[in-house]
Amino acid sequence: MHSHAEENYLKAIFKISEKEAKAASTNAIAAEMQTTAASVTDMLKRLAEKNLIDYEKYRGVQLTEEGGRVATVLIRKHRLWEVFLTEKLGFAWDEVHDLAEQLEHVQGDSLVDRLDAFLGYPKFDPHGDPIPDAQGRWAFRPQVLLSNMRPGDSGTVTGVNDHSAAFLQYLDQLGIALGIRIELLERIPFDQSVRVRMQEGRELTLSEKVGQNLFLAVAG
Helix, strand or coil: CCCHHHHHHHHHHHHHHHHHCCCECHHHHHHHHCCCHHHHHHHHHHHHHCCCEEECCCCCEEECHHHHHHHHHHHHHHHHHHHHHHHCCCCCCCCHHHHHHHHCCCCCHHHHHHHHHHCCCCCECCCCCECCCCCCCCCCCCCEEHHHCCCCCEEEEEEECCCCHHHHHHHHHHCCCCCCEEEEEEECCCCCCEEEEECCCCEEEECHHHHCCEEEEECC
């Protein structure tokens, strides 16, 4: 049995390593956990003693096989609860993260397996992130950031890189959600903002920051 704090650190290390494709630094973990580097160091020593991470000062942190398993289970529970909260209880996609943070620590493999079955074995959560199955296998789909698309490209919104409530609420104001089709019309050299056409014909100008946080499956 692991404490909630230990589980949260393992999940943070998993996400950082996945995003940066390298060992997680102490500073990156501190930023993700919104705490001090000293507090992170103390926790890393504890996790290393439990053989959940490989930690060597100044060389970053990697999850062991057991640490990766614990993190994967935690992420699976978190994302399934997000699906449940949006699909069954009517919460908006900007409301579910904090609630799922609490629910993910509920113990019991049978509970999460039944939740998965009840929801119809979803492969992606409300933000477009993949949900690992009971064997720890992840779904994959090709997608690119809007900022990497070229004028003339079009695609369907599949996910977001920024999960903050502020960003998700902004997308709601723009009428952008998962499944919406977008065509890139023009990239503006001055600030790298883009002009796009929505599926209903409406045109918008989106900032570079939005483009760097919006994933699309591009039509072939």
